[in-house]
Amino acid sequence: MKLRLYSAIIILAISSSAIAADKLGVISRDANLYDKPFRDSTVIAELPTATAITILKRQGGWYQIKATEKQGWVRLTRVRLNRKNNNQPESDNETESGVGALLTGLTTGRGKSSQDTTATAVKGLGEEELRNAEPDEDALNSLDSFAVDSSESGDSGLQTRSVDYLPTENKKVTAPSAKPINEEEEEE
Amino acid sequence: MNISPTKLLLGLSLVLCSVYVSAFDLGFGGGDEPADGSSIFDIGDIISGVKDISRTVTGIDEEDEIEIGRDAASVLLGASKPVNDPELQRYVNRIGRWVVNQTDRSHLPWRFAVLNSTAVNAFATPGGNIFITDGLLRLLNNEAELAAVLAHEVAHVVQKHHINAMSSINTSGFSGLVKLASMTREGRSNKMASQMVGEVKDMYLRGLDKDDEFEADSMGTIIASRAGYDPFALMAVLQTLDSVDPDNSELDLLYKTHPPMSDRLDKLEPVLDQFEEPVSESPVLENRFNRYVRKRS
Numbered sequence: 001m002k003l004r005l006y007s008a009i010i011i012l013a014i015s016s017s018a019i020a021a022d023k024l025g026v027i028s029r030d031a032n033l034y035d036k037p038f039r040d041s042t043v044i045a046e047l048p049t050a051t052a053i054t055i056l057k058r059q060g061g062w063y064q065i066k067a068t069e070k071q072g073w074v075r076l077t078r079v080r081l082n083r084k085n086n087n088q089p090e091s092d093n094e095t096e097s098g099v100g101a102l103l104t105g106l107t108t109g110r111g112k113s114s115q116d117t118t119a120t121a122v123k124g125l126g127e128e129e130l131r132n133a134e135p136d137e138d139a140l141n142s143l144d145s146f147a148v149d150s151s152e153s154g155d156s157g158l159q160t161r162s163v164d165y166l167p168t169e170n171k172k173v174t175a176p177s178a179k180p181i182n183e184e185e186e187e188e
Numbered sequence: 189m190n191i192s193p194t195k196l197l198l199g200l201s202l203v204l205c206s207v208y209v210s211a212f213d214l215g216f217g218g219g220d221e222p223a224d225g226s227s228i229f230d231i232g233d234i235i236s237g238v239k240d241i242s243r244t245v246t247g248i249d250e251e252d253e254i255e256i257g258r259d260a261a262s263v264l265l266g267a268s269k270p271v272n273d274p275e276l277q278r279y280v281n282r283i284g285r286w287v288v289n290q291t292d293r294s295h296l297p298w299r300f301a302v303l304n305s306t307a308v309n310a311f312a313t314p315g316g317n318i319f320i321t322d323g324l325l326r327l328l329n330n331e332a333e334l335a336a337v338l339a340h341e342v343a344h345v346v347q348k349h350h351i352n353a354m355s356s357i358n359t360s361g362f363s364g365l366v367k368l369a370s371m372t373r374e375g376r377s378n379k380m381a382s383q384m385v386g387e388v389k390d391m392y393l394r395g396l397d398k399d400d401e402f403e404a405d406s407m408g409t410i411i412a413s414r415a416g417y418d419p420f421a422l423m424a425v426l427q428t429l430d431s432v433d434p435d436n437s438e439l440d441l442l443y444k445t446h447p448p449m450s451d452r453l454d455k456l457e458p459v460l461d462q463f464e465e466p467v468s469e470s471p472v473l474e475n476r477f478n479r480y481v482r483k484r485s
Contacts, residue, residue: 023431028450028453058420058424060418060420060470061419061420061460061463076420076423076424076427076460077423077453077456077457077460077461079427080427080430080431080450080453081427081428081430081431082431083430083431083432083433083434122305122306122307122437122438122440123304123305123306123307124267124268124269124303124304124305124306124307124321125264125267125268125303125305125307125309125311125321125441126305126307126437126440126441127393127440127441127444129267129268129305130263130264130267130389130392130393130441131389131393132267133263133264133266133267133389134266135259135262135263135265135266135381135385136262136265136266136269137262139262139265139266139269139270140258140261140262140265140317142270143261143270143299143301143317144299145274146274146277146278146280146281146299146300146301147281147297147298147299148278148281148282148284148285149285150285150289150294152282152285156282156283156286156415156416157471157473158286158415158416158417158471159416160290160414160415160416161413161414161416162414163410163413163414163462164410165406165407165410
């Protein structure tokens, strides 16, 4: 168990996809389990609040999940991810504690980039550090060298949409036909 | 910066006028009107505009806002330095700039930086200084999530949440804050400077009003989606944070200064209901994100 946890930390440290592996969660409010990630697809089941689920992946506003021996899609907004400490099932599931494990990994030693990290203290911008902070104008001025002005920002590869700040029920927004720039081949 | 009383008065009245106008522009940041023009006189926007006028009626010169923001940023940078990775910092600034271009305050001197802190948090200061900690950055999965976090902070600046909060800390309100800011710069009197530093610290230790946080979640989601990113990315980030053990010390300050994650998720749900499927085509740009962020692990 302990060994598996450590290997989970190592995997998380070197691979971003590990964190996206199966996660455990719970239905936060009565939700339909759909056949496909569309609201007008077939409803396979009705999942009551607090149903335990396994999350397979996210696609836009939907999670593909497994619950009560069925597999399908639920709205992202009806799901809460499990916490490491209080919802841990008896079975040793190392991916479920992924985020907590990652943080533990960060605090207990982040490898080469921070030799001065002590075991449990927050490094930088914890409450204590903020209380004791002396203004650093040099650091502030150093930010200028990374600044990007509006004329330099045309290479995002994204297509903008029109969306109002205060939504009303009648306004629907559809996805843009945005394509990532040149060699950026995305898997989704 | 020297401010004569006449100039201050003139500046204030100009600001009041422009606040009035820009408040009604809120729904159409960056001039990107809806194609069908249907929402030009959206009642929701007008209500929001009125609310905004009342909140900023004690107005503040944008120059002062920027200066106060620089003071605040230098205090935060006193607690944590930028990560020494020019490529990464430049990347985060490119994302941030693309995001702020979707707002009506893109003209501000925006600066973005990743701070070398294991704490999980992000900060904004007035006038457009946005910081994300390395601890939070490492919890994110893709560029859409990074853009969403930056957009949340950008929304605080667009709505001047921190200026409002700081003026409530200063016993003389806005005028006291403005006076403090200008006197600190002119005289550099140690007493004034340390009062300013103290008020900045109070503000960031106390946090914003919880409604300001809900508003930043909602506006941030919309700003990021205007920028073309997956609209659900901010909710995904909040869900990730919600799954972290709340007793983890890296989240102490975040939780002390923000409403409970479950409340934020609940408030965000109706905002997301407007986004019709399929939005799965909205890019999350995981590869580009990994190229800059994961290479360091």
